[in-house]
Amino acid sequence: MGSLSRISVALLVATIISCTGAAGALSVALHPTEVGPGEKIFVEITDLPDGSDFTLLTEGISPADPGGNLTFQLTEFEIPFSLVNGEILVNVANSRHAAFKVKKGDTIATVEAYPPDGIFSRKEVRNISSGTYAYIRLEATPLSPDQPVSSVIQLKGIKQGPRDATLSFSIDGIRSGQVRIITLIDGTEYLNELITIGGGASSVVRGTVSPDGIAWLTGTSDSYTRLLVLKPVGVPDGWEAVTRSYQVVSSGTDLGSDAMLTITIPGTIAADLDRHTLFIAHAKDGSWEMLPSRILVRDGVAVITAPVREPGEYCLMTLEIPETPVPATRTPFPAPLFLAFVLTAFAVIAMRQK
16 A cells, blocks of 8 residues: 555656646747848747737837838738637837738738827727738838927737647838837736847837836836837716827736826926826726826926826826806996986087087
């Protein structure tokens, strides 16, 4: 019995070790990290279980070309699994005109806009089916030729399909430069690689500054953290959004005790701060909540700051200003004065007739 017990214990330990190894086998690898224009990039994923929350983010910076259009495109994008309850989030900064296009088979979906503030942001909620997409494309006409154009394409959803898979695509539109590829699984960063295209060395801007340069995040040590620009929705009655909203994307659920979000106050409001009740709000569980906020002046520019502790959507808002009734420009003429005026007028007329 003693020998049998020892054998049973050994088998049990071996089984536990085997199961632990299998559970920890999830991995994501990218190759190559240096490509020529149009060359394939591969993202190999091993042992990814169904039900995982999967995110793939690509971020590129292109120098503006005065008078010309810029393109940031994932070409022949092949994804072997589906992303259920998914979303495609795109963002372009410094654009006079922007268009987002997706082609799969004979179907082409297009969304375009002329953003007045130069920021095009779109979030499409949809199931992302497996297969090959001819392209996922962002097009932009630069707003300011002296500023680069920042482009972000993010795919997200609940994975359904084979445990082992290889995503493949090429990047078109950037002849020489760099593109960052990031993969999150259940909120954990498994990949964060910088790909060099055509031997270029143009750097990707720091993710802690929003693409429009209005908001920035400090005090977090997470190298992944990004700020994306969105359009705020579901603003409560009596509140008014002053800026776009800013999505803080991070690999973890805690930004740390020192994380601080700063948003520049628009000049028209900064010139009349006494009339506004400004605060930074956080979207959580389908509703917005006020954060303790502080207004400061830095280098002659009014900004507002608030501590942030978790990833999510944030926005600079104000309480709506009640409309003040406009006083009447004419007041009724008092009756006694009016009667005296009439009698005096008749008297003057009578004297002139004599």
